[in-house]
Amino acid sequence: MSASRVFGEDAARLGEAALELTSLEDEVLALARRELPTGAYLDSHVHLGRDVDGHELTGDQLVSDLDRCEVARAVCFAPNDPGEDGAFRAANDLVLAAASAHPDRIVPFARVDPGRGAEAEISRMAGHGARGLKLHPVAQRFRPESEESVAATRAATELGWPIVIHAGFGARRLARPIAELAESVPGAVLILAHAGRGDAAGLADLARRHEGIWFDTSLATLVDVVGLPPARLLFGSDRPYGEHASALQLVALARHLAGWTDDEARAVLERNAAGLIGDAP
C-alpha cells in the first residue's frame, strides 16, 4: 500500500507512479538509517506557509512527512511571504499557529526583513514563544553586514536566539560580509544555510576563525558537507523546496565518507541544533 505522502508530495497527486516512488523512497530511507544512529532527529530548516513562488507546506503536512521519515521535530520559519507591509507578520503568525497545534514537533522561528520593522517583529515573536531568527539577504535584498541587518542580529542575539542566514543561491561573495556581521555582534550564533554553498570555501575558512559560525545541511552539496566539522553542522531539509529522504541520504553519505563517529553523527542530527535553541541537557 502506498504512503499518503512520498518525497514530500501528496501521493494522490502522483497517480500510478506513487507506488514505485514509495518503494524507492523506502529504500533511500533504509540505506540512510543503516548508516545513521537512531535518535530524535531535529530538522533545523523548514519553511511553513506559502511562498510567493508557489511553494507551500502546512503544519499538518510537515508532521506527516516527519512521521514518514522518522524525524522528531523541526525548526520552522516563514517562506518568502513578506506581506504588503514587508514585515512578515501574517506569515510569522502562520508559523506560530502551526507550532501551537504541534508543540512537540514544531519549533517556531521568526522571519523578518531587516529594513521593515524587524526589531518590533522580533520582540513580538519572542513574546509568542519564537526561539530563533531567519534572515534571507537575497530574497529581501539586503547586505548581511548592513546597519539594519546588524541591528536585527543584535536584537536576536540579546534574546539568546540563533540566526539562520540564507547562504545558498546568490551572486555575491559571503565570507567577508558574514565576518563583518559576526564581528559587529559578538556572541552571535550564525547558522549559514545550505552549508554555505554560495561561498563554500570562504565560509569554511571563516568558521575556523569564528566560533559562532555554524552550517546547516539543507540542500547542500555533499563535498561541502564532508569538508565541514560535524561539531558545527546541523541537519536540515529545506522543506518544501527539499524533502527529508534526500536530506537524510546526504547526511548518511557525508558520515560514511568523512568517518564521523556515532556521537558526531548524533550531534549533526540532533544535539547541535537542540543546544542552539536551548534544549540541551
Place this chain on the structure above:
Amino acid sequence: MRRAEGVRLLGLCAQSEIALVRRDPVAVALLAQAARAAPDGIAADALSRAAAIARETDLSGSSVDANAARKAVQALTRVASQEAQAAALGEGDVPGGARGQGGSA
C-alpha cells in the same frame, strides 16, 4: 562507478537539476541520458523513474499535479546526484551505490 562514469553522470544530473528548476522541457531528454549513464543502483533506479515521470508531465505547467510531479522528479534527481557525488568522492564505496558493493554496516 569508474571516474569517467561518475563525471558523466554528475554532469547530466546537474544539467537536469537546473533544467527542472527552470521548468525547461529539455529536462526530459537530460534525465533519459542520465538514466542510461548510471550504473546499477539507487541512482539508476531514481533516474529511470524520474525520466519516466518527466515524460508524462508538463514540466512547465503550474497545476497542483504538475508541481507535485516536478518536485518528485527533482527529489529523485537529487538522490541520484548525491549518490554520484559520493561515488566520485569515495571511489565507489558508498551505501546505495552499485548493489552488492560498498554497503556499510
